[in-house]
Amino acid sequence: xxxxxxxxxxxxxxxxxxxxxxxxxxxxxxxxxxxxxxxxxxxxxxxxxxxxxxxxxxxxxxxxxxxxxxxxxxxxxxxxxxxxxxxxxxxxxxxxxxxxxxxxxxxxxxxxxxxxxxxxxxxxxxxxxxxxxxxxxxxxxxxxxxxxxxxxxxxxxxxxxxxxxxxxxxxxxxxxxxxxxxxxxxxxxxxxxxxxxxxxxxxxxxxxxxxxxxxxxxxxxxxxxxxxxxxxxxxxxxxxxxxxxxxxxxxxxxxxxxxxxxxxxxxxxxxxxxxxxxxx
Amino acid sequence: xxxxxxxxxxxxxxxxxxxxxxxxxxxxxxxxxxxxxxxxxxxxxxxxxxxxxxxxxxxxxxxxxxxxxxxxxxxxxxxxxxxxxxxxxxxxxxxxxxxxxxxxxxxxxxxxxxxxxxxxxxxxxxxxxxxxxxxxxxxxxxxxxxxxxxxx
Numbered sequence: 343x344x345x346x347x348x349x350x351x352x353x354x355x356x357x358x359x360x361x362x363x364x365x366x367x368x369x370x371x372x373x374x375x376x377x378x379x380x381x382x383x384x385x386x387x388x389x390x391x392x393x394x395x396x397x398x399x400x401x402x403x404x405x406x407x408x409x410x411x412x413x414x415x416x417x418x419x420x421x422x423x424x425x426x427x428x429x430x431x432x433x434x435x436x437x438x439x440x441x442x443x444x445x446x447x448x449x450x451x452x453x454x455x456x457x458x459x460x461x462x463x464x465x466x467x468x469x470x471x472x473x474x475x476x477x478x479x480x481x482x483x484x485x486x487x488x489x490x491x492x493x494x495x496x497x498x499x500x501x502x503x504x505x506x507x508x509x510x511x512x513x514x515x516x517x518x519x520x521x522x523x524x525x526x527x528x529x530x531x532x533x534x535x536x537x538x539x540x541x542x543x544x545x546x547x548x549x550x551x552x553x554x555x556x557x558x559x560x561x562x563x564x565x566x567x568x569x570x571x572x573x574x575x576x577x578x579x580x581x582x583x584x585x586x587x588x589x590x591x592x593x594x595x596x597x598x599x600x601x602x603x604x605x606x607x608x609x610x611x612x613x614x615x616x617x618x619x620x621x622x
Numbered sequence: 623x624x625x626x627x628x629x630x631x632x633x634x635x636x637x638x639x640x641x642x643x644x645x646x647x648x649x650x651x652x653x654x655x656x657x658x659x660x661x662x663x664x665x666x667x668x669x670x671x672x673x674x675x676x677x678x679x680x681x682x683x684x685x686x687x688x689x690x691x692x693x694x695x696x697x698x699x700x701x702x703x704x705x706x707x708x709x710x711x712x713x714x715x716x717x718x719x720x721x722x723x724x725x726x727x728x729x730x731x732x733x734x735x736x737x738x739x740x741x742x743x744x745x746x747x748x749x750x751x752x753x754x755x756x757x758x759x760x761x762x763x764x765x766x767x768x769x770x771x772x773x774x
Contacts, residue, residue, distance in 0.1 A: 343742060343743060345753070345758075345761045345762075346741060346743035346744075346745055346749050346761055347743045347749075349749070349752055349753045349756055349758055349761075351758075352758060353756035353757060353758055354733055356758070367732045368762070370762060371765050372742070372762070372764075372765075373736075373740040373741065373764045373765055373768070373769050374661050374736050374740060374741045374742050374764070374769075376736050376742070377732065377736070377742050378694070379694050380728070380729050380733070381715060381732065381733055381736060382713060383690075383716035383717070383725070383729060383731045384717070384718065384720040384725065384729050385717055385720060385721075385733075386636060386637075386638075386713065386714075386717055388733070388773050391772045391773075392769060392772055392773070395769075418662060420638075423638075426636050427638065429636075429637060429638055431638070432713070438771075438772055441771065442768050442771060442772070448688075474656070484697040486693070486694070486696055486697075487694075487696070489696075490695065490696030490697065490699060490700055491696050491699045491700065492693070492700065500700045501700070502698075515656070525657060525695075526657045526693045526695035526697075528657065528693055529693075530692075530693050530694045531657075531658060531661075531662075531690075531691050531692065531693045532690035532691060532726050533661070533662050533690075533691045535658075535660070535675075536661035536662050536691065539661055540657055540661060544700070558682065566743060589639075597645070597666070602754075603757075605756055
């Protein structure tokens with residue numbers, strides 16, 4: 343989803359991560375993770391086989407896999423968990439993989455970029471900042487699958503998280519708490535009306551708390567908050583105008599990249615009102 | 623009166639976590655923070671678990687079922703005091719519905735997109751030119767032959 347629909351997130355990652363000391367290596371042969379709500383909803387066996395194939399490709403290269411998306415994180419982390427449990431579904435996936443001359447032994451895992459940065463330490467992130475985002479009030483939206491199920495995802499407390507907040511503060515921005523903080527963006531429901539109402543209510547709450555923008559670490563949540571506002575305006579008659587960013591875009595911005603380099607012009611909600619809050 | 627089929631729940635156990643529903647004591651902890659329950663009047667994870675436990679869940683795998691309203695937020699998973707995983711019961715029911723051919727059309731379309739392209743978004747020259755604008759190289763080719771074999 344990121345390389346083809348939201349390449350600005352990939353571009354931000356390639357600029358920003360080396361400055362924090364993360365060397366990114368490209369490995370050939372990955373497919374879609376696959377997407378965890380609909381493909382898993384169709385068939386757990388199909389979903390697991392494709393996920394384990396991707397893990398096997400990463401394992402063969404001797405690497406953990408860096409993901410910039412909660413959906414990828416959910417699929418690859420849960421699939422590795424199921425593979426370790428050795429269930430009936432795992433045995434079926436093993437058989438399919440062996441026909442492709444591949445196998446997954448559980449020696450690697452997916453790492454979410456927020457988790458990697460958090461483990462390295464917010465101080466390390468702060469040390470890469472050249473233009474702090476002072477004056478910018480940020481509503482943090484983790485996205486469900488970064489936090490839950492917490493016993494499998496292992497990132498942070500599922501209802502009272504603090505780690506992504508520390509990474510946002512490391513950029514010099516202010517994190518604003520708001521009602522419904524860990525609620526879902528609504529992207530994955532198949533109810534066309536509910537999906538917009540969930541996002542709209544969450545945006546209303548963020549704005550009421552004084553947020554200048556919403557920050558996500560997931561392209562699906564980003565899309566729900568960015569493109570979603572166009573739909574919300576059309577179908578619910580509410581024009582929120584709350585800019586949305588992926589965290590990596592704000593990181594690159596704080597490191598000194600120009601807004602023109604970060605793909606903001608393709609965002610559906612104009613980001614200028616948020617950028618204008620940053621004290622020069 | 624629908625016939626109670628206690629063995630129905632065994633058909634759900636292929637989905638990891640969905641087989642624990644016998645521990646449910648119907649406390650409704652899963653309902654309180656469920657966004658689908660809040661926004662979609664017909665959706666209730668406690669009722670979905672009960673119907674699955676009793677084996678009277680056929681209505682949940684018919685066309686237009688409420689199960690597709692679930693946002694997969696996993697709040698029910700966290701809040702359940704009994705280690706029942708309503709979200710995975712919903713996933714197991716979705717799998718049954720898909721096999722019956724009663725899932726929303728978009729589900730098969732998305733699965734087919736992944737099967738035919740290896741990705742959920744289909745590459746195009748417009749996308750490649752956008753990648754170019756951002757200083758990115760062309761998106762890597764997905765291993766379509768292998769994904770076709772896996773999704774047969």
